[in-house]
Amino acid sequence: ASEVSEAQTTDSDEIVTPVSQKCPKAGSEKMCIEIISLAFHPEAEVMCDENVKQVYVEYKFYDLPLSETETPVSLRKPRAGEEIHFHFSKVIDLDPVEQKDRRQFLFAMLTGQDPERGHLKFIVVSDPMDEEKKECQEVGYAYLELWQILESGRDIQEQELDIVSPEDQATPIGRLKVSLQAAAALHAIYKEMTEDVFL
Amino acid sequence: MREPEEVVPDSGAVFTFGKTKFAENNPSKFWFKNDIPIYLSCGDEHTAIITGNNKLFMFGSNNWGQLGLGSKSTVNKPTCVKALKLEKMKFAACGRNHTLVSTEGGKVYAAGGNTEGQLGLGDTEERNTFHLISFFTSQHKIKQLSAGSNTSAALTEDGELFMWGDNSEGQIGLQNITSICVPHQVTIGKPISWISCGYYHSAFVTTEGELYTFGEPEYGKLGLPEKLLINHKVPQLVPGIPQKVIQVACGGGHTVALTEKAVYTFGLGQFGQLGLGTFIFETSEPKAVENIKDQKISYVCCGENHTALITDLGLMYTFGDSRHGKLGLGLESFANQFVPTLCSNFLKFIVQLVACGGCHMLVFATPRLDGAEDVELDE
Numbered sequence: 225a226s227e228v229s230e231a232q233t234t235d236s237d238e239i240v241t242p243v244s245q246k247c248p249k250a251g252s253e254k255m256c257i258e259i260i261s262l263a264f265h266p267e268a269e270v271m272c273d274e275n276v277k278q279v280y281v282e283y284k285f286y287d288l289p290l291s292e293t294e295t296p297v298s299l300r301k302p303r304a305g306e307e308i309h310f311h312f313s314k315v316i317d318l319d320p321v322e323q324k325d326r327r328q329f330l331f332a333m334l335t336g337q338d339p340e341r342g343h344l345k346f347i348v349v350s351d352p353m354d355e356e357k358k359e360c361q362e363v364g365y366a367y368l369e370l371w372q373i374l375e376s377g378r379d380i381q382e383q384e385l386d387i388v389s390p391e392d393q394a395t396p397i398g399r400l401k402v403s404l405q406a407a408a409a410l411h412a413i414y415k416e417m418t419e420d421v422f423l
Numbered sequence: 424m425r426e427p428e429e430v431v432p433d434s435g436a437v438f439t440f441g442k443t444k445f446a447e448n449n450p451s452k453f454w455f456k457n458d459i460p461i462y463l464s465c466g467d468e469h470t471a472i473i474t475g476n477n478k479l480f481m482f483g484s485n486n487w488g489q490l491g492l493g494s495k496s497t498v499n500k501p502t503c504v505k506a507l508k509l510e511k512m513k514f515a516a517c518g519r520n521h522t523l524v525s526t527e528g529g530k531v532y533a534a535g536g537n538t539e540g541q542l543g544l545g546d547t548e549e550r551n552t553f554h555l556i557s558f559f560t561s562q563h564k565i566k567q568l569s570a571g572s573n574t575s576a577a578l579t580e581d582g583e584l585f586m587w588g589d590n591s592e593g594q595i596g597l598q599n600i601t602s603i604c605v606p607h608q609v610t611i612g613k614p615i616s617w618i619s620c621g622y623y624h625s626a627f628v629t630t631e632g633e634l635y636t637f638g639e640p641e642y643g644k645l646g647l648p649e650k651l652l653i654n655h656k657v658p659q660l661v662p663g664i665p666q667k668v669i670q671v672a673c674g675g676g677h678t679v680a681l682t683e684k685a686v687y688t689f690g691l692g693q694f695g696q697l698g699l700g701t702f703i704f705e706t707s708e709p710k711a712v713e714n715i716k717d718q719k720i721s722y723v724c725c726g727e728n729h730t731a732l733i734t735d736l737g738l739m740y741t742f743g744d745s746r747h748g749k750l751g752l753g754l755e756s757f758a759n760q761f762v763p764t765l766c767s768n769f770l771k772f773i774v775q776l777v778a779c780g781g782c783h784m785l786v787f788a789t790p791r792l793d794g795a796e797d798v799e800l801d802e
């Protein structure tokens with residue numbers, strides 16, 4: 225560069241940034257679910273169940289294969305007072321054109337017309353060690369009500385959900401921490417679907 | 424004028440991951456016109472880059488003036504520190520909220536937070552421009568800088584180590600004071616070849632290949648047996664590493680040591696930052712990391728809760744806390760990694776430099792020009 229252009233060079237001229245690789249999707253066209261961490265209550269039966277050595281967490285979302293909605297690893301069962309950390313976050317595409325069915329599914333959840341009556345159900349699963357020839361076993365459920373997000377207009381940030389045992393859904397056995405960024409999408413979906421009714 | 428899209432020049436690009444403040448925290452990349460990075464450092468939320476033309480570029484959070492640009496506003500694009508343009512910059516170290524830089528002539532400058540005297544200027548006033556630490560003269564040939572949470576270190580070619588700042592946990596190796604605002608020499612009577620300041624602990628390696636640790640004693644991050652922890656304010660030899668240690672990196676609660684043959688980790692691993700699998704979330708006994716598929720590791724680096732390894736072939740593995748995409752392993756789906764995980768983004772690159780911060784990571788990589796596709800690993 226010549227002396228003149230050097231003098232006129234601004235800081236940003238020295239840096240080359242390629243034209244934006246990919247436009248991030250609008251908030252109303254995606255949601256993000258994060259399974260953060262889990263802990264069991266020290267007195268919970270699962271804590272002394274020697275068959276439960278490691279656990280993972282999964283949820284079901286419409287057409288997504290379980291392989292995409294379960295934590296990719298199983299972690300050692302937390303000890304008393306210990307939390308185990310998955311930090312498993314997944315963005316779900318809710319494109320208004322390509323993912324119409326997912327939007328319809330979420331609308332059904334918002335109106336409680338789905339099998340879990342408007343709740344996203346997280347399942348804590350005991351994963352037998354490789355050398356054991358046992359089946360995976362569901363050891364707890366945690367439920368997140370989607371309506372509360374629409375109602376408050378706010379995303380869920382690090383909310384602790386009670387984990388209940390499959391046999392006794394009244395007694396909490398632990399806590400599952402999750403985040404859900406979905407307020408913008410749920411608002412848009414609810415609006416477009418309820419407007420449809422009056423068309 | 425539009426730049427050609429996507430094509431990384433042969434001279435390489437800097438890739439950004441996590442909460443860098445650059446490109447709205449989306450994974451991104453940039454490069455320099457007629458210049459290349461030769462050194463990267465990440466603090467808690469800020470970043471320093473030294474280039475081949477000996478310039479210093481800074482960006483990120485700036486609440487304490489740690490970018491040294493004369494303000495306290497966040498800077499979301501690498502910005503040249505013009506005040507140092509006449510100096511030939513050589514090294515940089517970003518601490519949690521301050522920055523150290525050094526020149527080819529052995530001058531050391533500091534900017535940012537200074538509550539514990541971590542700027543080494545003899546007081547505890549914060550600075551939003553770089554100030555010369557008068558202690559260092561041309562006699563001190565600086566070999567390495569390191570900075571932690573309010574701690575600072577400079578290592579010379581002669582193997583002399585100087586540290587200053589917060590000593591509340593003994594992390595700068597003094598017995599009876601809580602902080603010191605001028606450099607003091609830390610010595611065990613042998614030359615030192617590598618230094619790393621973690622958030623509240625520190626570690627160094629001697630030229631003989633011994634590893635010493637000091638500072639906050641909790642969670643096994645000093646790698647010392649229980650009975651030695653009472654003396655955590657002085658550097659103590661870490662037993663249990665059977666080979667010569669070459670490098671060490673300290674994170675928020677963990678420590679990673681590179682030996683001639685292996686990588687050893689200890690401390691907290693609740694997010695996978697030890698790389699020791701899904702059953703070990705804490706250890707005070709150094710353990711060798713497996714799953715690196717017989718790769719020879721040439722560089723280790725720790726963020727607060729994550730770890731990156733570069734192999735001699737220029738591949739990169741990351742593990743630990745995945746939040747914000749700081750492990751560089753994906754765009755939309757992340758999970759903590761409990762074993763070293765190959766960054767497939769860089770299979771067609773040679774990773775030259777990596778720096779890990781609180782919630783971000785920067786990588787400088789050059790395109791693999793010789794038969795890129797051949798560098799696949801046997802699974």
Ligand SMILES: [Mg+2]
Pocket residue numbers: 294
């Ligand atoms: Mg599975």
Ligand SMILES: [Mg+2]
Pocket residue numbers: 298351352
């Ligand atoms: Mg399995």
